[in-house]
Amino acid sequence: MLLGLLVLVVIYELAGFFGLLTLEWLFDQFFSVFVVILVILFQNEIRRGLMRVARNPMQLRGGARTKLVDALVAGCKLLVERGWGGLLVIERTTGLRQICQTGVEMDAPVDGDLIAALFCPAAPMHDGAVVIRPDARGGRIVAARALLPLAQARAISGTFGTRHRAAVGVTEESDALVVVVSEERRDIHLVSEGRMSAALAPRQLRQRLLQELTVEEGEAAAGWFARLGRLWDRS
Missing domain, CATH: 3.40.1700.10 (DNA integrity scanning protein, DisA, N-terminal domain)
Structure with missing residues (x-):
């Protein structure tokens, strides 16, 4: 998937370099929709990531x-x-x-x-x-x-x-x-x-x-990774 995206980016840059305006416009539309598709496909992973950002150091001794x-x-x-x-x-x-x-x-x-x-x-x-x-x-x-x-x-x-x-x-x-x-x-x-x-x-x-x-601090970090x-x- 990453290789395919890289190929598309290279083609997009080449289209801009050679002045292929129609092709460049098509890629602009594709990338706009692609961002929305990514958010929809990975909404669960994004939500998990946001939950993990809200970290609360546990103080318990x-x-x-x-x-x-x-x-x-x-x-x-x-x-x-x-x-x-x-x-x-x-x-x-x-x-x-x-x-x-x-x-x-x-x-x-x-x-x-x-x-x-x-x-x-x-x-x-x-x-x-x-x-x-x-x-x-x-x-x-x-x-x-x-x-x-x-x-x-x-x-x-x-x-x-x-x-x-x-x-x-x-x-x-x-x-x-x-x-x-x-x-x-x-x-x-x-x-x-x-x-x-x-x-x-x-x-x-x-x-x-x-x-x-x-859980010691080092163990907590290891568990996180x-x-x-x-x-x-x-x-």
Whole structure:
């Protein structure tokens, strides 16, 4: 494709050099339409790129990380015990402002009871995802009832529903970490970089979250380039 474009550019320049006005005019019209076609064809990739530009340095150390993880695990345990589904999106270096704007923006400390209350089937905000932003004090719930991009059907087993597809979808487009609780199976999965873990017990979830949220700056940069490589492969 790049070679073909290069040939067209060379022909266009030659047409201008030799004064072939009709041919030059045709190429002008073609390039004008071609830009629009490119935007349409690669709109998903452009959207992913814009999401990745909005970077949010994650400040999470020691006690704050443990506090956040303990609250998340407590909330998930309550959801499993009550048979309620849940979708928790933990923001890392990629900003999720656009996703927050699709739901109800809020500012509340991360708390297990609050997480369970938000996903109570009788609550007005139980549909969609809860977005959590880590900070030096542990973290804040910054949005509820947020809409997430869905993964392609082939990217996830048919035994999983919309909630799991959404979890995979948002982690394909950002470096967010997602915890998804199934109301039918009453199990917990952790999703990162488009990959979903096997079902996790609360103790295993806590261990995995502590690992995932302990990313040094160099590792974060390496992960960033790896994700760009995967995005290029899919394009």
